[in-house]
Amino acid sequence: MRTPHPLRPAMLRTAAVATAVTLALAGCGQAGSDGSDDAQPGLSPEAAASFPVTVGELTLDVRPERIVSLSPTATEMLFAIEAGDQVTAVDDNSNYPAEAPTTDLSGFTPNAEAIATYEPDLVVLSGDTNGVVAGLTRLSIPVYLADAAVTLDDTYRQLTELGALTGHPDAAADLVGTMRSEIDKLVADAPELAEPLSYYYELDPTFYTVTSQTFVGSLFAMVGLTNVADPADPQGEAGGYPQLSAEALIDADPDLIFLADTLCCQQNAQTVAQRAGWSTITAVQAGQVVELNDDIASRWGPRVVDLIRAIVDAVDAAVS
Structure with a gap:
């Protein structure tokens, strides 16, 4: 469950x-x-x-x-x-x-x-x-x-x-x-980016997401990624958890997509590619849709190291 x-x-x-x-x-x-x-x-x-x-x-x-x-x-x-x-x-x-x-x-x-x-x-x-x-x-x-x-x-x-x-x-x-120690090493070993990569972090298929002001968002910021959701909640009125539209996400064209709804909602790289208009998104075209374990992605305990490792691995794959 x-x-x-x-x-x-x-x-x-x-x-x-x-x-x-x-x-x-x-x-x-x-x-x-x-x-x-x-x-x-x-x-x-x-x-x-x-x-x-x-x-x-x-x-x-x-x-x-x-x-x-x-x-x-x-x-x-x-x-x-x-x-x-x-x-x-x-x-x-x-x-x-x-x-x-x-x-x-x-x-x-x-x-x-x-x-x-x-x-x-x-x-x-x-x-x-x-x-x-x-x-x-x-x-x-x-x-x-x-x-x-x-x-x-x-x-x-x-x-x-x-x-x-x-x-x-x-x-x-x-x-x-x-x-x-492990987190410091992961961040230090993350590839240096000539230009920041952008990402979208999906909480559920209705496009709720996180901004950089949240706990999860701060982990991505440590690796130097840019969050496409930040403009949707600049004053924090949504508490850092805005709901985006499909059109806005297509226009934002993120380099990476992270799915934190694989267990709850059976989302994966294939279901994302099948969404109307999403085949044009860079992350989809480049095969840079990352399927996360929902539980690890939603908790702030010891396994947060695993989440940061998944983020760094995704960046490594994107620039290699």
Whole structure:
């Protein structure tokens, strides 16, 4: 099943604006007979010593062992920082990695009472819809909000904070370091362009797309590509996700087309070539229509490295 995400047009039209959240956890860890805090069973002394942990307004006194993730990106992050064994349940769109404990919980219309049945000691969300944060707070369930990233620094920050909250700060730091290194190398190795190549990034077959002001758009800008959608939303009134027309795209004549709707909508190079008038577009004529994995293209977690690699590979092919 395709994984929707805040970057998708349907969510852009319906998602509520996330509100500021202030969470304070009450209660203290139990003291041992010698007056020291009892370590959790199965934790190494180093892991136990890292708590309590405070991230923003959220404080966890002990390492969470029953985490519920209602964000496909957060699920990927948790498993990537070696916290997968602590994850009890994930939402119905968290399809990666394969061992993630998928349930019928919804990340789009979350229900605090349904979440509470899993007895979580930490819930990770990508937005506050349906009043879920207030509902979980009333139930004394701690919440970490991992909003959709705007920049790569947001990705790195969320990985770091999740590492701290789950007792895996070193694994998170190693992952961030590896991602930075790989991305820096990919960008450095990208071919130098005498003139910038233009591109169109398709979210769905009705021609919703992204501008350079979005997270995805910023990745393309790192490689030096020009976005044909930028003139359609110069003031950001569409939130960086304008809907273009077929005629405008044909006139824009992008050098590259990236399809982020291959799984959801069965789009590919052949279906694009069959669209009326599209056979004249440079990207179609040159065979430079790139079919992306929708999930990788719509999430801001560890696999963003794979997306940047696909972009660089496409540029390499276009100039070779």
